[in-house]
Amino acid sequence: MSFKRQFHLKSDEKLRLELRRHPVTLLPQIILLVVAVGTPIIGVGLFFGGVPSFENVWTRLGFVLLGSVYYLSIWLFFFTQIVNFYLDVSIVTDRRVIDVFQVGLFNCSISELELARVQDVTSDVHGLFGTLFDYGKITVQSAGEQEHFIFDQIPHPHRARATILELAQKEREHEGKAIVAEAIGQHE
Amino acid sequence: MNLSLPPFFALIPYGLVLAVLAVFSLINVSHLLRHGGHFAAGLFFSALYLAGALMIVYFTWQLLPIVDWNAPLNLGIPTFTL
Numbered sequence: 001m002s003f004k005r006q007f008h009l010k011s012d013e014k015l016r017l018e019l020r021r022h023p024v025t026l027l028p029q030i031i032l033l034v035v036a037v038g039t040p041i042i043g044v045g046l047f048f049g050g051v052p053s054f055e056n057v058w059t060r061l062g063f064v065l066l067g068s069v070y071y072l073s074i075w076l077f078f079f080t081q082i083v084n085f086y087l088d089v090s091i092v093t094d095r096r097v098i099d100v101f102q103v104g105l106f107n108c109s110i111s112e113l114e115l116a117r118v119q120d121v122t123s124d125v126h127g128l129f130g131t132l133f134d135y136g137k138i139t140v141q142s143a144g145e146q147e148h149f150i151f152d153q154i155p156h157p158h159r160a161r162a163t164i165l166e167l168a169q170k171e172r173e174h175e176g177k178a179i180v181a182e183a184i185g186q187h188e
Numbered sequence: 189m190n191l192s193l194p195p196f197f198a199l200i201p202y203g204l205v206l207a208v209l210a211v212f213s214l215i216n217v218s219h220l221l222r223h224g225g226h227f228a229a230g231l232f233f234s235a236l237y238l239a240g241a242l243m244i245v246y247f248t249w250q251l252l253p254i255v256d257w258n259a260p261l262n263l264g265i266p267t268f269t270l
Contacts, residue, residue, distance in 0.1 A: 003225045018225070057261055060253050061198045068248035069205050072241060076209055076216075079237045083216045086233070087223055100223075105215055108223075 003091055007098050007110075016167055017092035017160060021085060021153040022135035029081045036074045040067065080105060090151045092164055095171060097140060099149050111149065116175045118168040119143040123157035140164065192260035199257075206245075213241065 003015055044052065054060035087102040097113045118140055125136035136157040140149040154160055217234045224230040255261065 002227070006223060006225065057195060057253050057255055058198070058263055061195060064248060064251045064253075065198060065202045067251075068244060069202065071244045072206070072209050075237070075240050075244060076212055079213070079216055079233075082233060082237075083220050086229075087219060089225065091225075105212070105219065 007091070009093060010095070013093045013095050015091060015093050017090075017163055019090040019092070019138075019151050019154045019160060021088060022133055022155045024129065024133045024135065025153045026081070026085055029078065033074065033078045037071070040070065090149070090154075092160075092167065094167055097149060097164070099151065113140065113142050113147075113149060115164075115168045115171040117142045118164065121161045121164050121168075123161035125157060138164070191263045193263060194258050194260050195253075195255050196257040213237070 003009065003018075009015070052063070054063060084102050084104070087100065087108070090097065090099045092098075092115075094115070096115055097118070099111045099113075101109045101111075103109075120139075120141040122139040122141075123136060124139075125131055125134065130136050133155075134157075135153050135155045138149075138151045138154055138157050138161055140151075142148065151157075151160075217230075217237070220230040220234055221227060
């Protein structure tokens with residue numbers, strides 16, 4: 001399903017930014033996958049000195065089937081991490097900011113903020129990896145309320161901040177013109 | 189006297205675990221295709237996952253011992269009668 005249908009974007013509403021975590025933030029999960037896949041293979045190789053040949057059929061059955069369940073579980077766990085990464089998205093249209101926060105398979109929260117109400121946008125880049133790969137945090141503060149949006153580990157946060165501010169400015173101008181036009185229409 | 193069972197008994201718990209994993213896989217794929225925003229990318233990741241899972245099942249099948257699955261086989265656990 002496209003974002004247009006998913007978030008019920010209006011016909012003239014255009015998608016300007018699609019913000020996901022930087023792919024390099026998946027590195028710990030990839031390392032975990034490699035370790036989890038490699039450890040039993042190395043362990044069995046060291047313990048049995050090669051591929052074990054079990055004389056008892058039941059022992060072999062148990063060994064193969066348990067191994068299969070182990071690797072299928074790891075593969076599913078990694079896939080779930082990828083799905084969480086992919087579904088954890090923030091989109092910026094020319095009218096609003098929509099933040100989807102996916103936690104696990106069964107928890108998802110969606111928040112929305114009109115661009116005209118955006119008061120302040122801050123971008124932070126911290127740490128060695130953040131600086132090397134240019135990813136960091138964007139905080140969007142809305143006017144009048146204490147509420148704020150935080151997009152973490154976003155690629156090119158300074159560029160994204162500039163785009164959000166520019167879009168917010170345009171939206172405010174657009175809203176201002178609409179209010180003036182409405183007032184003139186009522187006066188006439 | 190030794191306890192004997194046909195080897196297909198070992199496949200029953202394996203099948204149950206596979207069914208549970210399949211349900212979680214389907215939920216993941218459905219999430220990805222319905223809420224991912226890009227159907228093609230969702231399809232690509234799902235196909236990649238499915239290919240990996242099928243490869244694991246294929247290797248499992250290859251490594252299984254060649255036996256008559258229905259013929260009772262000695263478990264190797266001795267039982268005693270008083």
